[in-house]
Amino acid sequence: MAREDFSFFHSLRVRWAEADMQGIVFNGHYLTYFDVAFTEYWRSTGLPSVLQQARDGREMFARKASIEYHAPARFDDVLDIGVRCAGFGRTSVRFVLEIYLGDQHLIAGELVYVYADTAARKGVPFPDDWRAVLTRFEKIAPAST
Amino acid sequence: MAREDFSFFHSLRVRWAEADMQGIVFNGHYLTYFDVAFTEYWRSTGLPSVLQQARDGREMFARKASIEYHAPARFDDVLDIGVRCAGFGRTSVRFVLEIYLGDQHLIAGELVYVYADTAARKGVPFPDDWRAVLTRFEKIAPAST
Amino acid sequence: MAREDFSFFHSLRVRWAEADMQGIVFNGHYLTYFDVAFTEYWRSTGLPSVLQQARDGREMFARKASIEYHAPARFDDVLDIGVRCAGFGRTSVRFVLEIYLGDQHLIAGELVYVYADTAARKGVPFPDDWRAVLTRFEKIAPAST
Amino acid sequence: MAREDFSFFHSLRVRWAEADMQGIVFNGHYLTYFDVAFTEYWRSTGLPSVLQQARDGREMFARKASIEYHAPARFDDVLDIGVRCAGFGRTSVRFVLEIYLGDQHLIAGELVYVYADTAARKGVPFPDDWRAVLTRFEKIAPAST
Numbered sequence: 296m297a298r299e300d301f302s303f304f305h306s307l308r309v310r311w312a313e314a315d316m317q318g319i320v321f322n323g324h325y326l327t328y329f330d331v332a333f334t335e336y337w338r339s340t341g342l343p344s345v346l347q348q349a350r351d352g353r354e355m356f357a358r359k360a361s362i363e364y365h366a367p368a369r370f371d372d373v374l375d376i377g378v379r380c381a382g383f384g385r386t387s388v389r390f391v392l393e394i395y396l397g398d399q400h401l402i403a404g405e406l407v408y409v410y411a412d413t414a415a416r417k418g419v420p421f422p423d424d425w426r427a428v429l430t431r432f433e434k435i436a437p438a439s440t
Numbered sequence: 441m442a443r444e445d446f447s448f449f450h451s452l453r454v455r456w457a458e459a460d461m462q463g464i465v466f467n468g469h470y471l472t473y474f475d476v477a478f479t480e481y482w483r484s485t486g487l488p489s490v491l492q493q494a495r496d497g498r499e500m501f502a503r504k505a506s507i508e509y510h511a512p513a514r515f516d517d518v519l520d521i522g523v524r525c526a527g528f529g530r531t532s533v534r535f536v537l538e539i540y541l542g543d544q545h546l547i548a549g550e551l552v553y554v555y556a557d558t559a560a561r562k563g564v565p566f567p568d569d570w571r572a573v574l575t576r577f578e579k580i581a582p583a584s585t
Numbered sequence: 586m587a588r589e590d591f592s593f594f595h596s597l598r599v600r601w602a603e604a605d606m607q608g609i610v611f612n613g614h615y616l617t618y619f620d621v622a623f624t625e626y627w628r629s630t631g632l633p634s635v636l637q638q639a640r641d642g643r644e645m646f647a648r649k650a651s652i653e654y655h656a657p658a659r660f661d662d663v664l665d666i667g668v669r670c671a672g673f674g675r676t677s678v679r680f681v682l683e684i685y686l687g688d689q690h691l692i693a694g695e696l697v698y699v700y701a702d703t704a705a706r707k708g709v710p711f712p713d714d715w716r717a718v719l720t721r722f723e724k725i726a727p728a729s730t
Numbered sequence: 731m732a733r734e735d736f737s738f739f740h741s742l743r744v745r746w747a748e749a750d751m752q753g754i755v756f757n758g759h760y761l762t763y764f765d766v767a768f769t770e771y772w773r774s775t776g777l778p779s780v781l782q783q784a785r786d787g788r789e790m791f792a793r794k795a796s797i798e799y800h801a802p803a804r805f806d807d808v809l810d811i812g813v814r815c816a817g818f819g820r821t822s823v824r825f826v827l828e829i830y831l832g833d834q835h836l837i838a839g840e841l842v843y844v845y846a847d848t849a850a851r852k853g854v855p856f857p858d859d860w861r862a863v864l865t866r867f868e869k870i871a872p873a874s875t
Contacts, residue, residue: 461636462639466617466620467616467620467647467650468613468614468615468616468617468620469613470613471612471613471616472611472613475611475612475613491606494607501654502612502654503653503654504651504652504653504654505612505651505652505654506649506650506651506652507649507650507651508648508649509646509647509648509649509650511706561656
């Protein structure tokens, strides 16, 4: 995977409170960055937000997350976070994310969500039309600003 | 105010993620520590929890917070956080908090809450029996463990 | 104080992780927002960054912070944070901050910093030329983007 | 893997600020919990702390983290976090972690660290005596309090 494989990026600047005593971003904050970037990705697709999903009684729950640390981000760095839909299961959807500082690839990761009944927390089929929207989006997503 | 003025303390250890590049706790985290200690203080009084309050349709909302930094806490420090009810208004209640590392006084602060209708967020009289419980508690609170 | 009294604003969007069970931003995060906005304010003045200050052996340490909560911010809100230098002591400098959601005033606060020797943490006179820069900046600061 | 497979546990209570609008712990905080539990695990082994390692010029850097979400933790839950050394590479060491609420298994995860030169961030052989200490520790670790 490389920077060119992502058609969607969200950028943010590392906050003072996010860097630790070693001067590098604390590991857990990368999941927050992933979440922020994923929220913007999802907004761009036009699909129902998590708040709307909750009102509809079916929503996407995080099932799995993983992070690989290649090089650390530091205070004040402006990071570009690529998000890309990488596949579907019957009830699940998988995204890959990568964080760049300019051309340097710092972090790779993935997020897997299960689409489930809000009350029962039991998986239900991921909607066909969402699948279609995401597939189409991956081909045409413009860069985030 | 001194350590002896508090009859309630809650202790916690500073997490790695809470210390910044200067090796000291980031300022905002002291409000989290205040909140954790206040939650334990409130639990000790036996008064209805914030979740119970929300169900009852009237709850305590933060109105004001202040912090004075005398000396910084560092990673791995075990801090003692004193909490004390310091006075009442018609709809409000005020707490003072102090953070100690052993005998050293690091941080002082206060939290002011307004008791209000959950939906309207408009102040209603702070309950007389809560006032009585808090007044009594200040005289008899055992040390937290 | 009103929106018109600030010539510097920094904007940010509330993250999912920053809203609590009541659907509103947890109190402690406002100090993080203050810190983010203050970092951008300071960058705009052109004065030495906190990292540069540390290398110079004299830096600004937080001495006091206070927050008043008028109305809560919520997930996904885009907030405008005004920062303004509000006065000087011999070794200290005071800033007032206000958070707006459109025209609605949500939060007010202040931050007081002491300029001090990094090792001894003892106050030293706040530099006259910094004083001049800040005074001038308040009159000409362009809006942040 | 089951609760019985861990000889080391660290317990902590979920903070208000860590639960999101759905009333469940935000995903990123589980990495903070992992880090807190790992810090206590490492302290129990008696091996050099990360601060000591940094002074020695060689330290453990996070290389990989993963989390699987089986069921969510909620505000005020007291969680038991099991930590276990699960294997070694030439320059790396792998830990598995699981989070329990009573008997209910909520979260599983792993952390992989590389032992590396602090300045060059290049892997160096994981010390044989540390390997021995960890192997021995896994057989005799008493429960954390």
